[in-house]
Amino acid sequence: MKRRSFLISGGITAFFSGINFGFGAVKNVLPPNHPTGVFPPPEITDRLYQGPFINYGPAANVPGSDVVMTTTPVHGPVRNFGMGLVTYICDEVGPPKPKDGNLRNAIEKLAKWELGDVLYIRVDWRDIQKEAGKLDFPEHWNLTFEMAKKYGKRVAFRIQLMSPVIEPESIPDFLKEKVPMIKLGTTDEIGIKGKVHYVPQYDHPEFIKAFKEMDDLLAEKYNGHELLEYVDTCMYGFWGEGHTWPFEGNPLSDYYKTKNTFVEMFRYQANNWSKTPLTTNTQPDFNHVGNDEVLEETIRSYNWLRTDTIFIENSQIDILSNRPPWIGATIEQGITKGGKENLRVVDGMMRNENIISHVKDVGPTYFSLWNWHDIALENLLSYHKEHPKTLNELAKNIGYKVRPSWIWSFEKEGYQGIVLGLVNDGIAGVPGALRIVVTDKEKTFLVSGSLDPGYPLPGKVRQAVLMLPKNINWEGLHLYAEIEIKGAKRPVKWACDQDLNEDGALVLKRNI
Numbered sequence: 001m002k003r004r005s006f007l008i009s010g011g012i013t014a015f016f017s018g019i020n021f022g023f024g025a026v027k028n029v030l031p032p033n034h035p036t037g038v039f040p041p042p043e044i045t046d047r048l049y050q051g052p053f054i055n056y057g058p059a060a061n062v063p064g065s066d067v068v069m070t071t072t073p074v075h076g077p078v079r080n081f082g083m084g085l086v087t088y089i090c091d092e093v094g095p096p097k098p099k100d101g102n103l104r105n106a107i108e109k110l111a112k113w114e115l116g117d118v119l120y121i122r123v124d125w126r127d128i129q130k131e132a133g134k135l136d137f138p139e140h141w142n143l144t145f146e147m148a149k150k151y152g153k154r155v156a157f158r159i160q161l162m163s164p165v166i167e168p169e170s171i172p173d174f175l176k177e178k179v180p181m182i183k184l185g186t187t188d189e190i191g192i193k194g195k196v197h198y199v200p201q202y203d204h205p206e207f208i209k210a211f212k213e214m215d216d217l218l219a220e221k222y223n224g225h226e227l228l229e230y231v232d233t234c235m236y237g238f239w240g241e242g243h244t245w246p247f248e249g250n251p252l253s254d255y256y257k258t259k260n261t262f263v264e265m266f267r268y269q270a271n272n273w274s275k276t277p278l279t280t281n282t283q284p285d286f287n288h289v290g291n292d293e294v295l296e297e298t299i300r301s302y303n304w305l306r307t308d309t310i311f312i313e314n315s316q317i318d319i320l321s322n323r324p325p326w327i328g329a330t331i332e333q334g335i336t337k338g339g340k341e342n343l344r345v346v347d348g349m350m351r352n353e354n355i356i357s358h359v360k361d362v363g364p365t366y367f368s369l370w371n372w373h374d375i376a377l378e379n380l381l382s383y384h385k386e387h388p389k390t391l392n393e394l395a396k397n398i399g400y401k402v403r404p405s406w407i408w409s410f411e412k413e414g415y416q417g418i419v420l421g422l423v424n425d426g427i428a429g430v431p432g433a434l435r436i437v438v439t440d441k442e443k444t445f446l447v448s449g450s451l452d453p454g455y456p457l458p459g460k461v462r463q464a465v466l467m468l469p470k471n472i473n474w475e476g477l478h479l480y481a482e483i484e485i486k487g488a489k490r491p492v493k494w495a496c497d498q499d500l501n502e503d504g505a506l507v508l509k510r511n512i
Contacts, residue, residue: 039299039300039324040300041324041326041452041453041454042302042326042432042433042453042486044433044450044452044453044484045450046448046449046450047449047450047451047452048436048449048450048451048464048465048466049464049465050451050452050455050462050463050464050465051463053065053419053463053465061412061465062408062410062412062417062419062465063410063411063412064410064411065408065409065410065419066408066409066410067406067407067408067512068407068408068409068474068510068512069404069406069407069508069509069510069511069512070405070406070407070511070512071403071404071405071494071496071497071498071506072405072496072497072498073401073403073425073495073496073497074401074403074425074495074496074497075396075497076395076396077395077396078401078493078495079117079152079493080399080400080483080490080492080493081154081229081483081485081490081492082229082328082365082399082400082430082431082432082483082485082490083117083328083365083366083398083399083400083426083428083431084116084117084118084154084365084366084398084399085115085116085117085118085366085367085368085369085391085394085395085398086116086117086118086119086120086156086330086332086366086367086368086369086370087110087111087113087115087116087117087118087119087120087153087369087370087380088110088120088122088368088369088370088375089107089110089111089119089120089121089140089144089375090120090121090122090123090140090141090144090375091122091370091372091373091375092122092160092163092165092166092239092373093165093166093373094140095107095121095140095375096110096375096376098376103139103140103143104143106376106377107140107143107144107147108143108147108150109377110147110375110376110377110380111144111147111148111150111151111153112147112151113369113377113380115369115384115391115392115395116153116369117153117154118153118154118155118156118229118366119144119147119148119153119154119155119156120155120156120157120368120370121140121141121144121155121156121157121158122157122158122160122232122239123138123141123157123158123159123160124159124160124163124166124170125159125160125161125170125171125172125214126168126169126170126171126172126173127141128141128159128214128218129172129214129217130172130173130174131172131174132174132210132213133213133217134217135214135217135218135221141157145227148227149227153227154227154228154229155227155228155229156228156229156230156231156232156279156330157231157232158231158232158234158239158240159214159218159232159234159240160239160240161200161202161211161234161240162199162200162236162237162238162239162240162244163191163238163239164190164191164192164195164197164238164239165191165192166192167192167195169181169198169200171200171207171210172210175200175206175207175210176200178204178206178207178210179200179201179204179206179207179210180200180201180204181198181199181200181201182198182199182200182201182251182252183196183197183198183251184196184197184198184199184244184247184251185197185247187246187247189245189246190238190245190246191238197244197247199237199244199250199251199252201252202236202252202258202261202262202265203252203253203257203258203261208261208264208265211234211265212268215234215268215269215272216272218231218272219272219273222276223272223273223274223275223276224274224275224276224488225276228276229276229277230276230277230278230279230304230328230330231269231273231276231277231278231279232278232279232280232281232306233266233269233278233279233280233281233294233298233303234265234269235262235280235281235283235291235294236250236262236287236289236291237287237289239308240281241281241283241308242281242283242285242287242289242291242294243283243286243287244287245286245287247287248286248287249287249288250287250288250289252289255288255290258288258289258290259288259289259290259293260290261290262289262290262291262293262294263290263293263294263297266278266280266294266297266298267297270297270298270301270303273303274486274487275486275487275488276486276488277302277303277304277328277431277485277486278298278303278304279303279304279305279306279328279329279330280294280295280298280303280304280305280306281305281306281307281308282295282305282306282307282315282316282319282320283307283308283316284313284315284316295319299323299324299327302326302327302485302486303327304327304328304329304330304365304431305319305320305323305327305328305329305330306329306330306331306332307320307329307330307331307332308332308333309332309333310331310333310355310358310359310362311355311358317362320362320364321361321362321363324429324453324454325428325429325430325453325454325455325457326429326430326431326432326433326453326454327431328364328365328366328428328431329362329363329364329365329366329428330364330365330366330367330368331359331362331364331366331367331368332368332370333355333359333367333368333370334368334370334371334372335351335352335355335368335369335370335371335380335383336350336351336352336371336383337371337374337379337382337383338381338382338383338384338385338386338387339382339386342383343383350387350390352383352387352390352391353390356390356391356393356394359394360394360397360427363427363428363429363458364398364399364427364428365398365399365400365428365431366398366399367394367398369391397425397426397427398426398427398428399426399427399428399431400424400426400428400429400430400431400458401424401425401426401495402422402423402424402425402426402430402434402456402481402492402494402495403422403423403425403494403495403496404420404421404422404479404494404496404506405421405422405423405461406419406420406421406461407419407420407421407508408421409474412467414470415467415468415469415470416467416468416472416473416474417465417466417467417468418438418465418466418468418474418508419463419464419465420436420463420464420465420466420479421461421462421463422434422451422455422456422461422462422463422464423456423460423461423462424455424456424457424458424459424460425458425495426458426495427458428458429454429455429457429458430451430453430454430455430456430483431454431483431485432453432483432484432485432486433450433451433452433453433454433483433484433485434450434451434455434456434481434482434483434492435448435449435450435451435481435482435483435484435489436448436449436450436451436464436466436479436480436481437479437480437481437482438466438468438477438478438479438480439477439478439480440472440476440477440478441476441478443478445469445472447466447467447468447469448466449464449466450484451464474508475508475509475510476507476508476509477507477508478501478505478506478507478508479494479505479506479507479508480503480504480505480506481493481494481504491504492504494506498511
């Protein structure tokens, strides 16, 4: 499939037809750090003081602070919520198809693989709902959640409202009887050759009613679920990615009604998924369905971004790499299998090495472990066993990896305090707010607070001070980290080489 071929076909015609490159020529979501706009961070209620810090003189707020402890980077991967490698259990053509017919075994092998952190399933709407008012999940859906719990993994999923790679339509049969299906035509550029593609009338009252019911039922069961990592936003078109390329335009009503329909659908999803992040595709608005508005709403509601390949349009790279640091991003890119016939070596570099090098360039929080339409652990291992370095190195630095690199102690007005110099050895900001918790061994007291969302940034030091109760000495205290995303708090394991307690605490002690 050539999802992006329009860049060198129809799209390039427009390029040479006299585009105005002045300001305002192209309407698109405004990436942060651009002169045109900045997105506000999510609110935190217990912000820690983060500087400036003054050691000497009458204005000293950390008088005589002295480095008493340091940490160094962990050598291997660290598994935390909000980051990781995503093992695909099911894509648009279905789950693994093992020769022996043992689906449970095939999924368990994928789930068990140590390199993966999150298990991903992509299904059509018809796969999870056969009748109104009730969800009915397929076997591979239930097995994925079962194996995630068994092997300490988490789950992410997408529900497709439309797909070019299955014979029936993605919407359930009971809804197809009520909603007009509008003909797009046939194409050999995408999906099943010879298939006549249809678009459901997304703005039809029966479609909107059924979609909201389906999303209600899903959110009632999974919003804030302990095993759920994120949910892909349901968008227009093929795979729900926001396009029906190579068909230009869209067969729906006028642009404003279509745009408002998809903005309304996003807002409904964002309201339902109040504790679990949504991930919205950064697809340019090729079919004029309001993608730019949906992207902006995504960022402003503190939901996340995703893309379906790393070799993509300028605008997608811009939005991904300049997103606010508190916004997560997942990169989906099929990787090749092993064997010389699959590696696609150019200029001495394998295809997978090229992919992952460019993935790192945009600093994502997730990356896919996926052989396009050929899902099986054996296929992933055929490459990884021959060339382990590429994926192993990515596993070590994907997402955020935080630790207190410096710890200072000081005393002021009879109270002891500590200043943490927090660093991030990963390639992405923290996709939420990092919370720091200090307690004694018996947990008779607790001091806590939050860093600014997104911090510490990769390659930067973010300092924060915590004052201890009177007559409490810093040595022997337990230091914990949490991440807060959409009001939900989850534990974070420190990414340091120093030993941690079983509960994740770093015990403070003098090592300088």
